[in-house]
Each structure stands twice: as C-alpha cells, then as structure tokens.
Amino acid sequence: MLDYTMDDARRDHMARMEARMFAPGAFVMLHHQCKVAGKPHEDAGRIGRIVSRDGARMVTEFWNDDLIGGATFCLIPFGHWAPVPEWCVEEYEPRAKRRGWRLNERGVKLFADMGWQRTKATIGDA
Secondary structure, three states: OOOOOHHHHHHHHHHHHHHHHOOOOOEEEEOOOOEEOOEEOOOOOOEEEEEEEEOOEEEEEEEEEOOOOEEEEEOOOHHHEEEEOHHHEEEEEEEOOEEEEEEOHHHHHHHHHHOOOOOHHHHOOO
16 A cells, blocks of 8 residues: 555645746746835846745846846745746846846736736836
C-alpha cells in the first residue's frame, strides 16, 4: 500500500510550479493594489525580473539604466508578487538607455480575457 496520496501529489506539483514561477530570471508583477503607509506604491502593477530569492525574500529588478550605470531593485516580500509568463512580457525603453519590462500585446489580451487587474506601469505608461 502506498502512503503517497493525490493530495500529496498535488501539493508537490504546486511546490514545483511555484519554484519555477518564482525562480531567478522569471518575471513577476507587483500587486496592482500594493500600498505603502496607506498610499498606493509608486510601482504598483510594475513588471520586474527576479534577480535572487531566498525563501520569502526576493530581489526584483525594475529598471536597468545604462546611461547612469545603475539599476532599480525592489525588496518587497514574496507575497506581494504575481508571476507573469515570459511570453507575455517585452523589454522596452521609456527613455534612451533605460530598460524595463511591460506586458506585450499578447499579455495585455490575456490579462483582459482573464479579468486580471493592471496599472499604467504594467503596460509601460508610467
């Protein structure tokens, strides 16, 4: 008799999927209603790329600015992020030498079809 149940299999599968969706190099979106001190976070809805993760701590890159030789990172806890499939994201430059990520046309359609919320930052307008 096996002690491994369907619930065990489902739990293990979900753990493997979460590990892939939140691994370094994966894209995530900061929750569209994220707040700091009761006010909307300036990057709510922004898409970033995971640089590193250690349990519930995650470093996410929002911007890479070659013009000034810097980048912008976010250290908000893991529970405030949603995974975004790589095929829904495109790199863009809101100004010369400053690169970030936003939803591509396919991603915008998917979010709309699924009724998922987004902000101007999600589509690169902020």
